[in-house]
Amino acid sequence: MKPVLTKYLSILNLCVVLSISGISPVLAADVNDLVKSCADCHGKDGASTDPNVPIIGGFSAPYSTDSMIAYKAKERPCPESEYLTGDKKGQKTTMCDIAKEFNEEEMKQIATYFAAKPFVRATNQKVDPALVEQGKAVQNDLCVKCHDKGGSLPSDDSGILAGQWMPYLRQSLKEYSAGDRPMSKKMKKKYKKLKDGDIEALIHYFGSFK
Ligand code: HEC
Ligand code: HEC
Incomplete structure (x- = not known):
């Protein structure tokens, strides 16, 4: 009788331990x-x-x-x-x-x-130093408010741009420019101020983060 009871109790114990430790397989x-x-x-x-x-x-x-x-x-x-x-x-x-x-x-x-995973920046992206400088200036002027520190802060809730793949960024910006991907009114207000060549410069700037 006794061993059975002990066994029963130990199973009960295990259940209690599992449930209080929050382990939920x-x-x-x-x-x-x-x-x-x-x-x-x-x-x-x-x-x-x-x-x-x-x-x-x-x-x-x-x-x-x-x-x-x-x-x-x-x-x-x-x-x-x-x-x-x-x-x-x-x-x-x-x-x-x-x-x-x-x-x-x-x-x-x-x-x-x-x-909870790290953002692992893209590697081996070729950038043009002059475009990087141009892009940096544009970013600081028009985009920094919602994409701070080169767009590297997850807490901005605006994606992560610094170190993202350039072909993906090119695709996204093409969708915004064409009006195919909706953007907030506030982003649109700044986006409209971009001049010819600024978008490619921004892509090089974001791609320059290693
Ligand atoms: C008023 C805030 C604001 C400003 C200013 C702003 N953005 Fe954004 N941006 C956002 C938000 C919010 C999102 C995410 C929402 C979405 O899905 O479009 C976003 C998303 C993006 C994305 C897509 C990221 C991804 O992973 O697909 C790109 C690229 C981008 N912004 C570029 C720019 C550029 C370039 C500028 C400056 C010309 C700019 N943004 C200015 C708020 C802003
Ligand atoms: C067949 C390939 C494929 C699979 C599988 C896939 N994705 Fe994607 N995902 C993509 C591509 C390509 C894009 C970029 C699309 C675009 O330009 O909007 C993307 C975009 C995204 C984005 C937007 C990124 C940004 O910067 O805004 C999120 C979030 C995402 N995927 C999450 C997921 C999740 C979560 C899963 C699994 C449930 C998943 N994806 C499975 C190919 C895939």
């Missing part, structure tokens, strides 16, 4: 499942090594959540993209189709996961 597995396929394109922990796929590790959770919501609602353009690795390698999809799979709660979970 089910939830932990969940977020890892949700982010599993992201790595096929965005790389390990969102540190993309492909110039056409943005680095997303280190973005603030609100920024990534809003981006996913915008893709799901097709408010943001969704350029076609190909799985670079994994089971679906070579298959085409878009961020809109990917975001469709998640509800807002899951998006927040995913965004929180990536917010």
